[in-house]
Amino acid sequence: MSAKTRYYLEQCIPELDDLVDKKLFTKNEISKIMKKRTDFEHRLNSRGSSTNDYFKYIAYETNVDKLRKKRVERILQSKKTNSISDWSISQRITFIYQRGTNKFPQDLKLWAMYLHYLKTRGSETSYKKIHSVYNQLLKLHPSNIDVWISCAKYEYEVHANFKSCRTIFQNGLRFNGDSAKLWFEYVKFELNFVTKLLNRRKVMGLINEREQALDMQNDEKKNEKDDEGITLPTTGDVMKDKLNELPEADMNMLGSAETNPALRGDIALTVFDLAMETLGKYYINKHKGYYVGSDRDFEKQLNKDAVEFLFETSMDYIRLFDDFEDLDRIYLINHVIQYWRQEHFSINLETDLPEQSLDCVFLDLLLNIRYMTVENMDIDQLQLSVKKYMAYKNKLNPTDMKSLQQKYKEYIKEQFLSEMDKESNPGYRILEMIYNKL
Incomplete structure (x- = not known):
């Protein structure tokens, strides 16, 4: 022995x-x-x-x-x-x-x-013990995305320590800036944070600025002792400056969604913008190989591929926004639409990627009626959507316009006309007239 x-x-x-x-x-x-x-x-x-x-x-x-x-x-x-x-x-x-x-x-x-x-031992295991295990694991596996996400979720889902969670995501992205999954989870966290904050204020009845400030101070004191638990691995200055430029959400949450952009999800949108820029650069660096500066046609095609990848990624974010009913989802989606109205990596959707450009136009058309149902139908918003359609009709070529017309009419028919009773619903005739004019 x-x-x-x-x-x-x-x-x-x-x-x-x-x-x-x-x-x-x-x-x-x-x-x-x-x-x-x-x-x-x-x-x-x-x-x-x-x-x-x-x-x-x-x-x-x-x-x-x-x-x-x-x-x-x-x-x-x-x-x-x-x-x-x-x-x-x-x-x-x-x-x-x-x-x-x-x-x-x-x-x-x-x-x-x-x-x-x-974690399953409950109070028998100390908060710091789990932190120490995560610290060991992250130091050994800093490139494992699932570990970073697990650690961050433990912070905000179990202990509601949003400040520590944000730090974990930002440290994880300094190691793994090319991970679309990690960027996505970071945006999701920021949206969850704002949603919980708004719901909490509704329940607690926090109305004035002073009450909100006191509530935030209490949260900070509550989590001060826990902040020492996570001592994450560090890396060089890659992305460090840009991540540090992100607004400090905890200090910008006074007011209401009408008076404070942070409460509408602007921090999540800032992370979205940074994600698009960073992921695009990583995509280009990964695929350019030995052709750097030697072939303009190749460089143009590579940029198009990168933007196409980013566009598909941005659609995942729009589907994510759909889940946050307590936030102004139209505002969030409009930000993505406006993002694609600009040129990125020397690529313009309208001239270089017509298919993606048409998808963006369709998103814009449906923006005012995306969350409209037969029960909450607003004819004014529907007419605004139709006005957008007519405006695009004068800009698009006949082929694209025909495709857009077909998709738009199918949406109106499926979402509204097919769900309405022709005899008992007075709005059916109005909607049918609008449909026939398209």
Whole structure:
């Protein structure tokens, strides 16, 4: 028996004695437990150990702890105890996970199970303990997007620590600026933050500026002690300046959505703009190879491919905006439309990518009626949409206009006419007249 194995087994003795004293296990059962632990420790300390050995050891200790808890309820009943055996097995499981991740730091499944175990223990696991595990994991796997997202979500979904979550996303993007998924999750977080803030104010009735300021100060004090928990890995100055230019949401949330652009989602839109610029640059650098400056036609085509990729990515953001009913979704989508009215990477949608340009026009046409239903139909907004349609009719070529007309009429028919009762709904005739004029 190695010295390390002997040392770990000796740590079990006080716990096992306590289990016997409480009459939760017999001496014969304790001997079997000790034998099992000896076998597992020999496997873990051997050169040929694998993660599977750690999984089996953890599964065994989990079963022992379940049996212990059942016997506590049955034998001790209402008697409250606070002795070493009440927490030692869970501490051992944590220690086994820790040893496993130290020996197999590249095994993400082991890390995931470790974090899941800590989180499911509730108040038995400290906030700082989970932070320390995330810190270790991020230092070892700074390019793993799912780890950054998991860490950030833990901050704002479990502890509502928005400041720390924002820091995690920004640090993650300094390592992984080319990750469309990470940018998307960051925008989603900012939208969630504003939504929760607005809903909270509705519930609490925060009306004036002073009440809002006091509420924000209380939140900052509440989270001050937690901010020290995350000490993330650092990198060079790539993207650092631009990320630092992002507005500090916590300091710009006074007022209402009408008086404060930040409460309409402008911070998320700022992140969207930065995401488009950064992802486009990464796309071009990744695909340009050895053709830098040597072929203008190739460079033009590469820029077109990059903008086409960005356009498809921006459609994902529009679908994301659809989910946030408490925000001004028309305002958010209009920002994306206006973004594509400008030239990016020397590419203009109207002249260089007509298909994407037509999709953008269709988005603009539906903007006023995108969230309109038969129940909340607004004829004025519908007529505004039709006016846009007529304006585009004079600008587009006949082929594009025919395609746009077909899509627009199909939308009107499917969303409204087919859902309305011709006899009982007075708006049906008006809508039918509008439809026939298209």
